[in-house]
Amino acid sequence: MNYLIVILSYMIKQFNGNRTIYGAYHILKGKKSAQTMQDCHLFNLAKFFGVYKELERDTVTQVIKALGDQGLIFQCGEQRFTLTKKGEDFLCRKVNINPLPRYLNGFIYKDVTELFWKRLVLTTQCLSFLKINKKNFLPIIKDRNTQTWVKKYLTSSTAKLDKLPQDLYRELDMVLKHFSTKEATLFVLRLSGTHRIGLTNEQVSSKLGISPFYSHLLYLNVVHGMLHLVSNKKDDYPVLHSFLNDAMNNSLLTETAKRTFHLLKQGVSIDEIGKMRGLKRSTVEDHVVEIAMTVKSFSIDPFVSIEEQLTINSVIDELKTKRLKEIKEKLNNNVSYFTIRLTLAKKEIHNGSKENLV
């Protein structure tokens, strides 16, 4: 909760009273709704998208109360706040001691993070054991997909098993030099080898004397930074890069939206998808919006006629708003929310919030 106070103060500052505190909550949770994803870009908070999936509403309420009690925030509307002068000073001081993680980018890396980390952890453990010719050990990652991937990777011809431990060691040693000692330590302690099992986030945080949330953010910072460095310099990090090859594709989509996307591509209609997958129509519609926001090549024309798109776009430009309700009312409620959301999503992705594209 310690560092959460800092992050939430920062988000309040960015919102500057334009969004409720639950807008911040949804960003931290990584909610894939049109509103939340748009807020990320509007207020420059994309780095925090989905970095705290376990966050609970109650915790947010407690933090807000604490901030209010200390006079750090000022309430300017229903669940809306701005920072007071004292709050600005507080944030400034805190960020000086424990800076906001610099490479953090939840919006781009949210879904790749876990996959990359699991592959890295399991490959590391396997190599540590294989290096001293031990073949029988309990894998530290149970997840079947990861196990299958690592097994394939280690037995494929591209990976030269005798050289791999050294190569991966060198790449990690090199890439970790981009981070602070604290960050590199934290990262290495979470890996497992023959001499010890990796530590959990909580164990690492108490070892380093920082709050669990901050150490979680620093860990994400290292992973996101690695992903950034590795994908920009493939040639320097061939091994680490090979952990990613199939992962960046469509990685921004949730698993369930991917399945819907797959069916859409086969020409299955929204209603049929709902029936096949046992989902409500509105859920499938959410997937379609998600896909439209993420996949640039996805055409919304089958769902919204060109005419409708033009009308909606002109209303958006005229009203200068992104609020669905206002747009719908202006059009005399003749269009559905789904239609407006899709059109908005397409407009956004074309206006090219750069970060949106991998």
Place this chain on the structure above:
Amino acid sequence: MEVKKILYEKFKLTSFRPGQEEVINDLLGNGDVLAMLPTGSGKSLCYQLPAFMLNGLTIVVSPLLSLMEDQVQHLKSQGMKEVVALNSFLSNEEREFALKELHKQKIIYVSPEILQSKSLRKRLKQMTIALFVVDEAHCISQWGHEFRTDYLKLNEVRNELGNPTCLAITATATKEVQQDIINKLNLVRFKTHIFSVDRPNIGIVVKECGPLVSEKITQLVYLVKNLQGPGIIYASSRKWTEDLASILNKEGVNGISYYHGGMNNDDRLLIQQQFINNELQLICCTSAFGMGINKPNIRYVIHFHSPLQLESYLQEIGRAGRDRRGSIAITLHSEGDIPLQMNLLTHEFPNNEQINAVLEFLQCNKGFRRINESELLKQTGMTDVMWRFIRFHLEEHGVIVNRKYHQRADGYDHLIKSLEDKITDRINDKQRKFRRFQQWLSDHTQCRRATILAQFDESLIDKPENCCDVCGIDLNQYFTTESTIKNFEFQSWQNELKKIFHQ
């Protein structure tokens, strides 16, 4: 001789533990077997060894996902790769792949639910089935402590597969439950191998504490600071496991962590492995911890909160002393815990509102081909155990067939009433067991070991020297003499990275 050879080649063992050889020989001679072997006596070897000797596939029905996966990982890590676990958590692709490759396997672990899958049964019917193993067989009986409705359908499956040789195996089953297993699995000519539930190397102690929690905590701190580890502390809630770990930590106890079902999978596995590897010496946990964990040198089990019934208690203390060296089980008993525990009992079952919520959900979503179970759990806030309970009864009444909902014309009042009656029965039964166990805890006049055995219609023949607090036990014998925890020295991340990759 052949058996011993395989024992060594496959399992790197040179001798059997009591009971194993008898069960194995009967199974190899194609006889059905009902076996009860105490926890920690190597039950799984009883079917794993024959599985690798017999021609055909061995099916092992197991109630817990994590247990299955642990067993599979364990066998694989020992070099036995022809093993797979099939459960509802596999994706369709994975399941199809597993089915295609089934002929290459020697053992498949299955959940009772997945055995209801038509495609799996069709595939199994084409194969030679060497053994049909019902693990944790007490789950078939509603008198057992972990009744699982899906177990009741196992006999039908076995019939369909041409009645392969059957092993029903459990660690704790009273006479009543044993008879129920025999009936429900329709065993006719079979051998029984019932071994005593007694674990003579585990001393049994109940410490009466006052109603104040602080008194219990003082006791706990004292015990943990003195007892020889490694140890396990059981508590009744997630919150308590975390609080106890932090209290003990502040008291200067190191190498301690908590463990509960609310943690993510990766962290749970890390903690579990650290404990097994002696990098931790103490775990504060809920009953979620311990299933399928093979750690021979656990020296003590402390119950900060007592379990709700004797069978769970035996299972949990049975994790101590698998190396057959002296170990101790201490329960901190307090009358003050009783109201909360009574409450816990009823919360295992769905209440009125939840039953109505389920029926409403089914009604709202009646158009779907299959019931979306994860969505149902989310919307009604039930646990999967509760849902399975309701589902079973709805299936009995034909409201659910093949995972599809069939609306009834005549309304649901009758159905709801019968479901409520069933639940009341089950709660009454659990309460009866709870009171009986409470009686055992507060009785300071009779030998605890003898009274446990009496509940299983056994009598105590060889009383161990360190029997129980009633017979007299000197705790000093269990106090620390050696350090069991591996400390690792951290120099720098660069050094640590070198160590990991042996550079």
